[in-house]
Amino acid sequence: MNGEEIRQAFVKFFVSLRVTVVLLVLSMILIFWATLAQVKLGVWGVQEQFFRTFFVLAKIPGTEIPMPAFPGGYFLGGLLLINLLAAHIYRFSFSWKKAGIQLTHFGLILLLVGEMLTSILQEEYQLRLDQDQPRNYSESFRENELAIIDTSDPQFDNVVAIPENLIASRTEIQVPQLPFRVVPRFYVPNASLGRKTPGDERSFGVPDLATQGLGPQISVAPQPVTYKDNERNLPMAYVELIGAEGSIGTWLVSPMLVAPQTFEYGGRSWRLSFRFERAYKPYSLELLELKHDVYPGTQIPKNFSSRVRIETPDGQDDREALIYMNNPLRYGGLTFYQYQMDSVNGFSVLQVVRNPSWPIPYIACGLMGLGLLVQFGLHLVSFARRRAKMSTT
Numbered sequence: 001m002n003g004e005e006i007r008q009a010f011v012k013f014f015v016s017l018r019v020t021v022v023l024l025v026l027s028m029i030l031i032f033w034a035t036l037a038q039v040k041l042g043v044w045g046v047q048e049q050f051f052r053t054f055f056v057l058a059k060i061p062g063t064e065i066p067m068p069a070f071p072g073g074y075f076l077g078g079l080l081l082i083n084l085l086a087a088h089i090y091r092f093s094f095s096w097k098k099a100g101i102q103l104t105h106f107g108l109i110l111l112l113v114g115e116m117l118t119s120i121l122q123e124e125y126q127l128r129l130d131q132d133q134p135r136n137y138s139e140s141f142r143e144n145e146l147a148i149i150d151t152s153d154p155q156f157d158n159v160v161a162i163p164e165n166l167i168a169s170r171t172e173i174q175v176p177q178l179p180f181r182v183v184p185r186f187y188v189p190n191a192s193l194g195r196k197t198p199g200d201e202r203s204f205g206v207p208d209l210a211t212q213g214l215g216p217q218i219s220v221a222p223q224p225v226t227y228k229d230n231e232r233n234l235p236m237a238y239v240e241l242i243g244a245e246g247s248i249g250t251w252l253v254s255p256m257l258v259a260p261q262t263f264e265y266g267g268r269s270w271r272l273s274f275r276f277e278r279a280y281k282p283y284s285l286e287l288l289e290l291k292h293d294v295y296p297g298t299q300i301p302k303n304f305s306s307r308v309r310i311e312t313p314d315g316q317d318d319r320e321a322l323i324y325m326n327n328p329l330r331y332g333g334l335t336f337y338q339y340q341m342d343s344v345n346g347f348s349v350l351q352v353v354r355n356p357s358w359p360i361p362y363i364a365c366g367l368m369g370l371g372l373l374v375q376f377g378l379h380l381v382s383f384a385r386r387r388a389k390m391s392t393t
Helices: 003-014 017-051 073-090 096-121 164-168 359-392
Strands: 055-059 066-071 123-130 135-150 158-163 181-188 191-195 218-222 236-243 246-253 261-265 268-294 301-311 318-324 329-331 334-342 347-354
Touching (some): 017 055, 017 066, 017 073, 135 164, 164 236, 246 261, 268 334, 318 334
Antiparallel strands (some): 123 135, 123 347, 135 268, 191 218, 236 246, 261 268, 301 318, 329 334, 334 347
């Protein structure tokens, strides 16, 4: 086959209506399978394993080796997008009689593009606010980071944050702001910690590598990785710090250790912690008042609301806002939703969402609705004209 024949074969394949039907059937199977798996994995796990991937992976029976078992959402959505675009370019020519169909197809294409952008760009964090305690950062639901903080300056903390994936890959890390190298020695994606008892030899397959901090006093038990919405993984790692003169020590780090571990090196004071990934903001939020109302005689929630103050360091913005169910706060490109609340202990948790592509699904659905309305309207007008013509003859 020459180059032209190969090009024609590709065009014929991608504009084929059969390909469209096959992709739609495979998509329905994927959705059905994911719906069944949602009972075990939860919404987040299903999105990651079925839709935000090119292939659904399954382990070979009797082994831990993963292999592709079914096309994933990215693969099917990408092919469907190419199929629709190719069909428009090579098959359809613009005409007013088919304007509704073309609007509907364009809306579907825009919907696929919007979902792809959402999966890439959307970020979700949570912001816990204790009453009368301003906070200028939110924390990730799923991601973690190793924070190494130079606290020598009483006016300013110099923070170096290392993403969890670098710790998991055991990549040796050299950062110009640090006078030592960071060398991950061991990593577990989910683990529980306990105080080591006399004679405890750690019989859980985790080596005893810690030489500094709290590590020598702690036992580690690996746990299965969870994907449930109401649970999160708490990883642990052994991290060695190596200076110019050699090893400074090895620390056990985990988000379960809430308080940072401290040490001295190079005439400076340091703090070390494996914490939930933070997203800092150029403003702070302060919880002024929270309300938790229930229906009389029941414990059924009627209203959750948080009255907060938004304040920028330069004083240009200092105002109050009320956040409650179905009434989020939109500020600085972020949307703050009322997520959780504890009126007894006096704190509120907001869900913080950044999604620059949020208008696209609304526009896409509007175009598809308009397209169907236009197409049915054209057919209705054509039908009415034929009936009128027949009645006059």
